[in-house]
Amino acid sequence: MDWNKEEKEKMLASAFPFWEKLTMEQQNRMLQGVIGNHYAKGTMLHYGGKECAGVQIIYSGQARVFVTSAGGGEITLFRLLDGDVSILSAACMMRGMDIELDMELETDSEICTIPKCIYQTISEENAEVKDYTLEMISEKFSDIMWLFNQYVFSNVASRLAGSILEHRALAGADLFSITHDVLARDIGTAREVVTRLLKQFQKDGLIKITRGKIEVLDSGKLSKI
Amino acid sequence: MDWNKEEKEKMLASAFPFWEKLTMEQQNRMLQGVIGNHYAKGTMLHYGGKECAGVQIIYSGQARVFVTSAGGGEITLFRLLDGDVSILSAACMMRGMDIELDMELETDSEICTIPKCIYQTISEENAEVKDYTLEMISEKFSDIMWLFNQYVFSNVASRLAGSILEHRALAGADLFSITHDVLARDIGTAREVVTRLLKQFQKDGLIKITRGKIEVLDSGKLSKI
Structure with missing residues (x-):
């Protein structure tokens, strides 16, 4: 330097x-x-x-x-x-x-x-x-x-929700790039578990998953999981 | 005092x-x-x-x-x-x-x-x-x-085995009094899970369960779980 x-x-x-x-x-x-x-x-x-x-x-x-x-x-x-x-x-x-x-x-x-x-x-x-x-x-x-x-004491779903909100804060935007691998390592679970839960979150209208990106649609509900 | x-x-x-x-x-x-x-x-x-x-x-x-x-x-x-x-x-x-x-x-x-x-x-x-x-x-x-x-990173069975060995050390003897409740709280799981695992340990010849007591039969194997 x-x-x-x-x-x-x-x-x-x-x-x-x-x-x-x-x-x-x-x-x-x-x-x-x-x-x-x-x-x-x-x-x-x-x-x-x-x-x-x-x-x-x-x-x-x-x-x-x-x-x-x-x-x-x-x-x-x-x-x-x-x-x-x-x-x-x-x-x-x-x-x-x-x-x-x-x-x-x-x-x-x-x-x-x-x-x-x-x-x-x-x-x-x-x-x-x-x-x-x-x-x-x-x-x-x-x-x-x-x-x-x-x-x-908390379940995998709430840890994942917390991690998504943290990455949203890091990105400073609702829409940000993130891989399922990064989320899985953040919360210490398997990638498959993350993928399954993200689909559930999308079904519940909390997030929207697009290629390599996640958009947070309802941070309020996400924080309550 | x-x-x-x-x-x-x-x-x-x-x-x-x-x-x-x-x-x-x-x-x-x-x-x-x-x-x-x-x-x-x-x-x-x-x-x-x-x-x-x-x-x-x-x-x-x-x-x-x-x-x-x-x-x-x-x-x-x-x-x-x-x-x-x-x-x-x-x-x-x-x-x-x-x-x-x-x-x-x-x-x-x-x-x-x-x-x-x-x-x-x-x-x-x-x-x-x-x-x-x-x-x-x-x-x-x-x-x-x-x-x-x-x-x-480790599973409930190995945490339970570790806890049993700790209580054995505290008691200074292979045979000691302990309730399933105490073990469950030590490792943060339900009493039913402890009971089920203890039965498994007994079946495997690692411990002997008697009324309110546990006897460690094979501490070597227990420590490797």
Whole structure:
């Protein structure tokens, strides 16, 4: 990535609420350490075990963070968009954290990484950084508890409806491109199940399916499934 | 609870790895603030939303921490035994943490609570305490991710087998008392499903079911389900 110090500083200041609380020297260490990378759409990154990138900022693009089972099944945990911070990509630097996760770039993306040694050292020096880390982890913990509840207590149809509404929000339009495969992986079910349910949703007048696209006709009813 | 300062100090020192790193004054604040309570078997405690006990130590007893769905379904997240620290009962003091959970005392229990204001103040003063909190949250996060995987990617039979082996470990014996209801709640399924599977396990020679008890006959095979 080709960017100057001002652009880097602007990005870090907007991503990290603790930025202004850092000393000039700490800011400079982060500015000098941050690494920008371009990833093509479809790139897969794996974090966990011994592999740890550091704290990442999605400068631009869209990433899907998911877990994979031994059998190859996938469940989407959350998506990261422009400006979002990926704290779990630094999970290996946290004692007690033992998770493995994958990230798929869903669009061409620019990702900035604060290497773990730099982030960790500054976090030891500055309580604001530690508080931020704990807050980010707590947020993700809450998100995943919510998702857990969705999985265990709600049925496949309502998860699918929720996923359709999420993609509608991401697209910012009622009509958007999506494959049955993407929906199936989002909610951790088979493609056939998604296809069958989508037909049912269409029959009920909630959506309209066209080649490679879905149009949401009744988001109100969809959200109540 | 009727205990003296020495007993309290021994308990706090053994529960918290940061104890020796606190100043005398901080230790005294914790010692003066800690509250001991006796709870009868079957007591239900709720944490989350605005309700927050503080950091708790199971002085003696056994607690089951679980989530409850709107429909009343339950899933056991983990159990806490003698000496375990319940960090999630202080979830409301963590920014970004938004979870609701329930705790059932499975035996008569003595629980010590460090009120959130005391824990939080000392945590602001001492980075070791903050590190400990982050580590405990990270551990619980990892546990719940593991459980999530179990739920979503593994079938009910293997979850039941896992739960039976857990209760065997808790009992410290192959033969132990357990109801089908407890097993059903542990793994978030209906009692009828548990009963049917237990019969299957018995037929396969893995367990022996007697009135209110289960005897594990082949833990090796059970762990491979």
